[in-house]
Amino acid sequence: MTPNGNGELDATYDDRLSKGGPPPRRSRRGAILGGLAVLVLVVAIGGGIRERIAAERRLARTTEESAVPTVNVAHPDVGAPSEDLVLPGGTQANTDTPIYARTNGYLKRWYFDIGAHVKQGDLLAEIDTPEVDEQLRQARADLETATANFKLADITAKRNEDLLKTRSIATQERDNAVGALAAAKATVASKQADVARLERMQSYEKVYAPFDGIITARNTDIGALIDAGAASAARELFHLSAIDKIRVFISVPETYSRAVHVGDKARVTLDEFPGEAFTGTLVRTANAIDPASRTLLTEIDVDNADGKLLPGAYAFVHLSMAKPAQSMTIPSNTLLFRKEGLRVALVRDGKAVLTPITIGRDYGEKVEVVSGLKATDEVILDPSDSLVSDTPVRTEGPTVAQTKQ
Structure with missing residues (x-):
């Protein structure tokens, strides 16, 4: 029973219950509100679970993607760059005599x-x-x-x-x-x-x-005692040099000895003439390898009608080496040195594949490859030392342009 507005107990609620009638409207509203609250709570809990599952899936997918290394690749360049073999030498007069x-x-x-x-x-x-x-x-x-x-x-x-x-x-x-x-x-x-x-x-x-x-x-002056001949006790009076033509002698390493030929042109540079080169001609070789240094003595003659070059100077001789008929070049930072031998990492079907190669000449930033590669291969730049074959990789950025830099 509930009190009414006059302070009296209202018997309506008990009477309705005793007669089997429906509960009052206020009770039904509370039940509805309680159900809605439970429903909201269930929906909120379900949404949180779904969000957590989605986040876990995104994290797993990001983790998997992060586990696949991103690599830059380059295509081999067909052909080898023009190479100059630079060797030090000394200038001598064409004719020099005491x-x-x-x-x-x-x-x-x-x-x-x-x-x-x-x-x-x-x-x-x-x-x-x-x-x-x-x-x-x-x-x-x-x-x-x-x-x-x-x-x-x-x-x-x-x-x-x-x-x-x-x-x-x-x-x-x-x-x-x-x-x-x-x-x-x-x-x-x-x-x-x-x-x-x-x-x-x-x-x-x-x-x-x-x-x-x-x-x-x-080496003499008036009144000096003169001894005849060129014995050790004798001393030269004058030293005479003919410098209309300068001879430059260089020692060509044995590995390049077959690449030099009489009649070839050569460029001669000196530190005292920066940016200037003198043209010379390879006139003769010793036709024998020095057993001590394993080099081939070679002479280059340079016309010096103006007397610009002086005998006894330190010079550098640039010899142009012949280009190989078929060759490729790759950046030096693609090489992997393994106990099995020299390798490069190629990208094939989204995976890294370690491939053995044979290199020829070393150009510094690039090396010549004589076997093991094709022009269409994608070579990984700066591969990790721990990289193994069949490792999934993802390429990034331009490929051909990498080798042109």
Whole structure:
């Protein structure tokens, strides 16, 4: 029973219940509201479960996608870049010789100093040789004596020949006269040779330039004692170099020895001429490998009519190597060094495949591949050292452009 507005108990609710009638409207509304609350709660719980399941699925899918590495790939470049074999060398004069004295004496006068340009036959110096001059005078006097004796022996021989015809002398005397004539003739020839030798020695008092060139050294001065010859005790008077043509000698490694040929052109560069190259010609090789260095001695000649190049300079020779008929190049950062051998990682059907290759020449940022690749292969750049075959991978970015950078 409930109280009414007058404070009295309302028996309507109990009466309705006792008579089997429907519950009052307020009770039905509360039940509906309670059911709705339960329904909302169930829906909220179900939505949360579905959201959690969807999130877990997204997380699993993201995890799976993250587990597949993303790689950049590049196609091999067909053909090899033009390669220059750069080797150090030294420049030498086309003709280079020390000039020694051929006679003993004292330097009387010199006419050219270092850096002077001389022509063949120019007088470089004069040597005072008093001993040779004295010996020559004595030799000439001996020759005159021998000549007089020869003339006397000739007259005697002829006279004895005539006397023998008249039986005025014995045959022995005629023979003695003939023998004396022959001896006198030989003596004259000996004295003549001695005079000629000393005259040649005297001619060496004047030192001449043997060819056109430049005086690169003068190692004597007026009054210096001159020793003949090129023995260890002797000292060169001048050093003469012909630099109209410069020779550059290089040592070509044995592996490249078959790639150099006589007549090939070469570029020669020097540090003192930045940005400038001189054209030379390969003129000869030693045709033998040096067993100590395993290199081939090679000579390149460079025209130097203007005298710009100097002998003794350090130079670099650039030799163009022939391109292989069929070759490919790939970036150096695609190589994998494994205990089984050299490998590269290719992308095939969404998986990484380790493929053995054979490389040729090393160009620094790129290497030549002579076998193991095709032009259509996708080669992985910067592969992980732990990468194994059949690992799923995903490519990203341009492929061909990677090799052009």
